[in-house]
Amino acid sequence: MTGDDLMARMVSLPEGLSRRHHFLGSIKDVTPEMLAEVDFDDRSTRRALILTVIIVCMTFIVVFVTTRLLVRRLMTRQFFLDDTLITIASLFTLGLCIVSLLALHVGFGQHVWAIPLPTVLTEIKSCVQLMFMANIFYTTAITFTKLSIIASYLRIFPYRTLRVLMYVTAAVTLGLFIASVPATIFQCSPISAAWDFDLVDGEDKHPKCYTFVKFLYATTGVNVVSDLVLCCAPLPYFWRLQMARRQKVIVSGLFFIGGFACVASITRLTYLHLIQTSIDVTCELCTLPYPRPT
Numbered sequence: 001m002t003g004d005d006l007m008a009r010m011v012s013l014p015e016g017l018s019r020r021h022h023f024l025g026s027i028k029d030v031t032p033e034m035l036a037e038v039d040f041d042d043r044s045t046r047r048a049l050i051l052t053v054i055i056v057c058m059t060f061i062v063v064f065v066t067t068r069l070l071v072r073r074l075m076t077r078q079f080f081l082d083d084t085l086i087t088i089a090s091l092f093t094l095g096l097c098i099v100s101l102l103a104l105h106v107g108f109g110q111h112v113w114a115i116p117l118p119t120v121l122t123e124i125k126s127c128v129q130l131m132f133m134a135n136i137f138y139t140t141a142i143t144f145t146k147l148s149i150i151a152s153y154l155r156i157f158p159y160r161t162l163r164v165l166m167y168v169t170a171a172v173t174l175g176l177f178i179a180s181v182p183a184t185i186f187q188c189s190p191i192s193a194a195w196d197f198d199l200v201d202g203e204d205k206h207p208k209c210y211t212f213v214k215f216l217y218a219t220t221g222v223n224v225v226s227d228l229v230l231c232c233a234p235l236p237y238f239w240r241l242q243m244a245r246r247q248k249v250i251v252s253g254l255f256f257i258g259g260f261a262c263v264a265s266i267t268r269l270t271y272l273h274l275i276q277t278s279i280d281v282t283c284e285l286c287t288l289p290y291p292r293p294t
Contacts, residue, residue, distance in 0.1 A: 045109055045110050047109040047110065049109075050104065050108070050109045054100055057093070057097055058094060061090050061093055061094060065090045068083070069087070080151070080152075080155060081151045081155075082148045082149070082151035082155065085147045085148035089140075089142075089144035089148060092141040093137070093141040095137040096134050096137035096138050096141060099131075099134045100130075100134060103127050103134070106126040106130065107123040108127050125195055125196065128194070128195040129196075132184075132194055132195055136184055139180045140177070143177040147170060147173060147174070150166045150169060150173070150230070153234055154166055157234065157241075162234060165229065165233055166233075169229050172222065176219055176223075179219075184212075187210060187212040188208065189207065189208045189209075190207065193209060194209065220268055220269050221269070223265050224262055224266055224269075227262040228259075231259045
């Protein structure tokens with residue numbers, strides 16, 4: 001496909017469709033100068049990388065959680081709240097991986113100009129619908145993972161100040177989850193307008209979508225702060241526990257490794273802008289669970 005072919009495709013898109021979805025709306029504003037910077041001969045794909053990440057992630061989850069539960073059962077003869085919460089988080093993470101695998105069959109990770117012209121809108125629609133589901137799995141998995149970490153801290157640390165901070169963090173995390181799931185599901189009216197490009201404008205039915213991306217910026221910012229709290233707040237108290245110094249150094253290193261979650265959240269903020277302005281939506285989609293309408 002050439003730049004002229006893609007421009008012709010964009011011009012032919014329904015006008016109502018371009019007003020409702022941030023990606024297709026931005027495509028309408030693409031200029032020949034912007035297209036000149038795109039390498040339409042690039043047929044590379046991220047599908048192999050995505051598949052590798054998904055397989056590694058699913059394997060790690062199954063091995064880690066199963067081992068954790070077995071060790072807990074053999075050593076303590078009981079399960080704690082944090083075990084239940086991390087199990088729930090793992091199930092939703094596996095669900096996220098499965099949805100992402102399905103998306104690989106509808107253009108996920110491919111350059112948009114590499115998708116056959118007759119099926120490009122159908123594949124984008126299917127991909128967006130799957131990412132709509134993935135976003136709910138992602139939000140739920142992140143929430144229960146954080147709640148599991150908080151439950152672990154509350155079980156281990158007796159210090160009042162830290163416990164109060166953890167209760168506050170848990171309340172914020174749970175509140176954000178309660179707000180995020182309905183906000184994702186009902187971002188458009190009707191709900192299917194979030195992914196259904198066949199809906200037409202008219203006096204009787206005009207899909208309405210609020211600016212969900214602004215909500216996403218806010219929630220991602222809150223997640224960055226909560227990640228920092230969970231990684232850094234326990235460290236001063238951790239060193240007061242009766243443990244060998246070598247063990248403390250090792251576990252402290254694990255806390256800092258958890259700081260990569262903060263980096264991932266900050267990086268996600270950066271890619272929000274990229275997806276809003278990119279014409280290569282099916283390739284850039286793999287940087288986020290779901291492209292938000294505006």
